[in-house]
Amino acid sequence: MNVIVVKNAAEGGKKGAEIFMTAWQNGAKVYGLATGSTPLTTYAELCSSAIDFRKCTSVNLDEYVGLGPDDEQSYAYFMQKHLFNQKPFAHSYIPNGLAPDLAKEVAHYDQIIADHPVDLQILGIGRNGHIGFNEPGTPFDSTTHEVQLTQSTIDANSRFFANEADVPRSALSMGMASIMQAHQILLEAYGDAKADAIAKAIEGPVTEDVPASILQRHPNVTIIIDEAAAQKL
Numbered sequence: 001m002n003v004i005v006v007k008n009a010a011e012g013g014k015k016g017a018e019i020f021m022t023a024w025q026n027g028a029k030v031y032g033l034a035t036g037s038t039p040l041t042t043y044a045e046l047c048s049s050a051i052d053f054r055k056c057t058s059v060n061l062d063e064y065v066g067l068g069p070d071d072e073q074s075y076a077y078f079m080q081k082h083l084f085n086q087k088p089f090a091h092s093y094i095p096n097g098l099a100p101d102l103a104k105e106v107a108h109y110d111q112i113i114a115d116h117p118v119d120l121q122i123l124g125i126g127r128n129g130h131i132g133f134n135e136p137g138t139p140f141d142s143t144t145h146e147v148q149l150t151q152s153t154i155d156a157n158s159r160f161f162a163n164e165a166d167v168p169r170s171a172l173s174m175g176m177a178s179i180m181q182a183h184q185i186l187l188e189a190y191g192d193a194k195a196d197a198i199a200k201a202i203e204g205p206v207t208e209d210v211p212a213s214i215l216q217r218h219p220n221v222t223i224i225i226d227e228a229a230a231q232k233l
């Protein structure tokens with residue numbers, strides 16, 4: 001793992017965007033994308049860069065069940081606002097949280113991932129070490145699935161909603177095995193609240209109890225963290 005410690009999220013965003021730019025210049029065509037506050041500085045840097053995704057494909061990690069692209073809290077809305085409006089892709093895939101048959105949607109999304117192997121995957125990390133919405137205990141061989149969110153994730157994500165009760169209780173997420181298939185992975189984390197998860201992910205045992213620890217087994221991972229997130233290393 002290549003660990004880069006930066007001063008803050010602004011500096012991390014510049015480094016993150018450089019990694020995207022290098023991948024793009026080297027011909028990367030499929031980008032695995034994440035939501036949450038963490039990738040925002042990287043997306044902002046990309047928006048003001050010369051990168052051109054119009055011949056590329058994006059595949060997002062996850063989406064809340066029950067929210068559609070017009071809902072401001074949906075991940076589809078988030079991606080449109082923070083990246084796609086400024087930097088459109090030829091095709092952008094996000095799990096459909098409104099699909100009437102979730103089992104069918106999950107199988108369909110796995111097919112999309114199989115048809116579009118991810119060249120570069122960006123990840124954030126949850127306070128409990130989750131990646132995508134793969135909560136602690138998710139099997140390492142999981143593919144796309146419906147996830148019941150833990151209370152810790154509901155609490156953490158409730159800041160984006162008017163009430164905690166509005167936070168969806170489940171989501172569709174790429175699985176651990178799907179994430180590990182990416183050729184290159186970039187994980188970013190900023191702030192004190194991520195320090196425990198980062199220490200466990202990088203230096204702890206590889207265990208399903210800390211989903212991000214699986215990244216120790218991937219051959220091409222870069223981790224960008226600020227000093228606050230690095231304090232327990």
Ligand code: GLP
Nearest residue numbers: 035036037038124125126132133
């Ligand atoms: C959510 C998302 C994850 C994200 C995590 C951390 O639960 N599903 O993809 O990495 O939260 O979010 P943030 O970056 O806002 O701290």
